[in-house]
Amino acid sequence: MSVILSGQLLSAVLVLAALYSLVAIGLNLVYGTMRLLNVAHGDLLMLGGYVAYWGFAKWGISPLLSAVVAMALGAALGTLVFATLIRRMFASPRLLARVESNSLLVFFGISTVVQNVTALAFSANNRGYSYLDDVVAIGDTRIAANRLVALVIATAACAACVVFFRYARSGMAMRAIIQQRDAAALVGINVERINRQVFAIGFALAALAGALISMTQEISPFMGFPFTISAFVIIILGGLGNITGSIIGALILATVEVYGVAILSPSFRSILVYGVFIAVLLLRPQGLFGRPIAAR
């Protein structure tokens, strides 16, 4: 019992939940506003991780500084993908008719290209570096400083997102589009511009999460997909388009994952994550708080 309630596991839950929230909010934004399921989301995270790794290993730049660069690159990439591929899809009625499946295939293609270009450039081996790896003791709980920093930054970024969606003009516009796309356009919201911003913000958040994650664990070109799956579980649990819901969903999934691995064994992690994913899609596709609607 003491093991179950130990600060060690609780802090692990918090760190994982904060990072998961960050990943899930980006995925949720893109899905909520455009109904596009970005299966390449985890790969952007991976790219963010490589930016931080490369900066540190090559030039000794602090990963915290690289995180900002990674965010900028993520935003640029998001804008580029939107301007080239996504607008093309929205412009063609034939593609738009089956946009959900078509966009998923396009994102899947992007994911494959990103993963394998990275594997060619950096090899498929795991990469890691030590930054701020001395252990800090808070009460009885001992936690690596880099995990603590990741927790603080990820939490701050999530809080900034919540504030942005509540008070900023474009944040409110995004929520309006999530709720009623056509009505939002009618009241004068420039949907295309907001959509472009959503892509930039979503990709930037993923890149930030990746840079933070690279401080706490080894990265590899194929690390992204499990994060996409986790983020997907979270946004279904918390509700599509619901940002606060994502944070609650992240806490739930992180708890299940950390305690599941602690009780069973680390080799069950993938089975656990995919198992939760399947169970959620089959049993509660409308989310924990959602009204019962059919999963489309």
Place this chain on the structure above:
Amino acid sequence: MIQKRQIGLLVLAAVAVLLFAALPWAVGPYPLGVWLSLLMWIALAESWAMFSGLSGYVSLGHAVFYGVGAYVTVLLWQVVPLWLAIPLGGAVAGLLALVLGWPCLRVRGPYFVILTLGVSEFVKYLVISSEAALGRNGRLLIGTPSLTVLFEAMLALAVVSAVMLQLVRSSRLGTGLLAIRADEVAAEAVGVNAAALKLVSFTLSAFIPGMVGGLMILRSTYFEPLQAFSPTTSFTIVTIAILGGSDEVPGPIAGALFLVLLSELLWARAPEIYMIILGVLLILFVLFVPEGLLGRARRLFGSARP
């Protein structure tokens, strides 16, 4: 007129099959391996089209059937003869599709796509941990049949797969599936039993991948779950179907031919290069040639749909 054209096509197909059957005596082992992989992709993509092409439910999880077929064949290696083990692999794959399809096929659109991928990965990790629990670190098969035997068997599977797609297409099942693809709610309203049709065709589309997996594990002679259940297989199948067009029998053949020839020409030995090519092709074809090579060729040469 149409009758005459169909007979012409049949004769052409028969000649092609006979030429393929003679290949092992005409080419060396390396080219034969390339032709074998071409036949493998044709068999896989035709059976994928039987469900996903007709119903519009894109399955990104057919690797699970391939992997299960391979696993069954490996487990039955030197327990039962191969002519029994391979079909049993197909049967187990079909059974798995029945069990998985029952809950999964209620999920629609992009959710279904990502669910199939998730289920396939889930089964992969189950097999990995059960193999680890058994203390097996990969399994080696010694004394597998020759390349010629495997080639002829794969040719048979490709032909059966194509014939099955044609039969399903021209049956009530196929018509119902096409109606589901167009509008599932409307199809149900006019009396199409969507749930049953989807389940039947999902199950049918798993048999051949199961048997293909069994044959290919005999070719590689080494079973390792990460490889046998690799999502790359699912991904390649979908790409081939998108490249060629997945409505009719010639579509997947055109897609497979295009992909295999392209990766040969580009010497895509490094798996990364191969995957990058797949990804780029998938993006380009979804966005710019959504009707596939076959549909594009039809439009260019102006021949009407039969």
